[in-house]
Amino acid sequence: LPPTTHVTVIGGGLAGCEAAFQLAARGVDVTLYEMRPAVEGPAHYTGDLAELVCSNSFKSTDPGTAPGMLKTDLEALGSVTLACARMAAVPAGTALAVDRQAFSHAVETALVALPHLTLVRREVSDVPAEGPVIIASGPLTSAALEPAISRLVGSDRLAFFDAAAPIVDAATIDRAVCFAASRYDKGGGADYLNCPMDKAEYDAFIAALLAAARVNRRDFETDDLFQACQPVEEVARRGADAPRFGALKPVGLTDPRTGRWPWAVVQLRPEDRAGASYNLVGFQTNLTFPEQRRVFRMIPGLENAEFLRFGVMHRNTFVDAPRLLTSDLALRADPRVRLAGQLTGTEGYMEAAASGLLAALGTYAAMTGAPAVALPADTAFGALVAYATDPETADYQPMHVNFGLLPALEPHVRDKRARHAALADRGAASIRAFVASRPDLAFGVLAAAMGDRS
Ligand SMILES: Cc1cc2nc3c(=O)[nH]c(=O)nc-3n(C[C@H](O)[C@H](O)[C@H](O)COP(=O)(O)OP(=O)(O)OC[C@H]3O[C@@H](n4cnc5c(N)ncnc54)[C@H](O)[C@@H]3O)c2cc1C
Secondary structure, eight states: OOOSOEEEEEOOSHHHHHHHHHHHHTTOEEEEEOOTTTSOOSSOOSSOTTOOOSOSEEEEOOTTSHHHHHHHHHHHHTOHHHHHHHHTEEOOTTEEEEOHHHHHHHHHHHHHTOTTEEEEOOOOOSOOSSSOEEEOOOTTOOTTTHHHHHHHHOGGGEEEEEEEOOEEEGGGSOTTTOEEOOGGGGGGSOOOEEEEEOHHHHHHHHHHHHHSOBOOOOHHHHTTHHHHOOOHHHHHHTOTTGGGGTTTOOTTOOBTTTTBOOSEEEEEEEOSTTOOEEEETTOOOOBOHHHHHHHHTTSTTOTTOOEEEOOEEEEEEEEOHHHHBOTTSEETTEEEEEEOGGGGTBOSHHHHHHHHHHHHHHHHHHHHTOOOOOOOTTSHHHHHHHHHTOTTOOSOOOBOOOGGGSOOOSSOOOSHHHHHHHHHHHHHHHHHHHHHHOGGGOTTHHHHHHGGGO
16 A cells, blocks of 8 residues: 555546545545535536536547547546446437436545545645645636646646647548648748638638637637637638638648649648648637538548547636646656646546546556556557647647547558557557556556445
């Protein structure tokens, strides 16, 4: 058993609950602080632990999808969140959807049953100066705590909203249409892929963009958002030509098939070093996801594009993880403190739970003098963490698990379904081998703690 040092976990959401459970179940004394119900959050409605702020879905269970692969990781690592979600499941085809109250109840029951866990309902405004700490206060971290986090990470490393452009799978971009070039051939290479538009294509695209359905944002999300970053449809609203003089400007981009600059150009920038995925430059957007798929597929070369993530714009407190965090989510500058959940810039309920689990394993390893924890990079969550904590990752925006982050298969498998199945098999084998290789991390506590209930 580990030494008696006590761990503080701040935030009783998806990440904080998972982290607190994993440590307390291993015999570590944990105090979990949750501000609700005394202090209300802008999107939470109850005082429940692990409240789902929006959808009641944990996405697909199909192992041949990235969310399905993530569940394989969580299963192997012994996630309490996943176990509780299964206990609270409602019929939803291949998705894992839950009765949200039953889910929160299951999580709270699992936590309060642990003798080493103390739940304190109080807003935290300072990070304890001693002992291991896991901060998991979420995308809507309370204003009282933000200055303390800012002091820890540096104010220039903390963002308060998320304005991310969509990302497409490189394999689904039509290279017969797009051409590789940098503007005026500067920078020595052809890093960008360029989707050329003639006038008719541009006009039709702008008309569709202006007519498309947008997400209704809630009040707390509208405050600072637009001042900082204009969505592409807002730019178009200023005048049909405005995007052509902004993100879609064609100057300096000669289409090799015509020898001329097109009327407008959508530029695609590589998202990862392997060039497995590209983002649409300047396309932060507030369109609904189905509308993004429909309208952005009007862009020449993207007719069959698969979206690895859609653009989003909402309030979101998160840190510049590539510059700040180690592979087990400790602050490089103060390894006593770990971050978990959306604060690290991972996005999604299950991703939050996974990062809580990883932060707990990292804390446990540090407390017991075990080697540091690094998840295999060919697992769904290991790949996401590798991306999020790689100092080479530029312009970091929140990200969920996706196939584009995984190392390529050798040799390449052409058929998509077969490729995804092979990636899933490789990841499943890796996470099981990882668990088997680390008996020092005391996997297996979930079954012991949950007994018949799981
Ligand atoms: C509006 C919104 C909708 C979302 N919808 C979805 C969705 O449908 N599906 C999906 O997969 N992801 C969604 N996400 C993204 C993300 O997966 C969730 O936000 C997820 O809950 C993040 O988990 P977390 O543990 O990091 O934060 P949370 O689950 O938000 O937990 C953080 C906890 O910390 C508490 N807290 C905050 N400050 C303090 C403090 N100072 N002291 C003590 N406690 C504090 C909060 O009350 C909260 O309980 C959404 C995000 C937002 C903002």
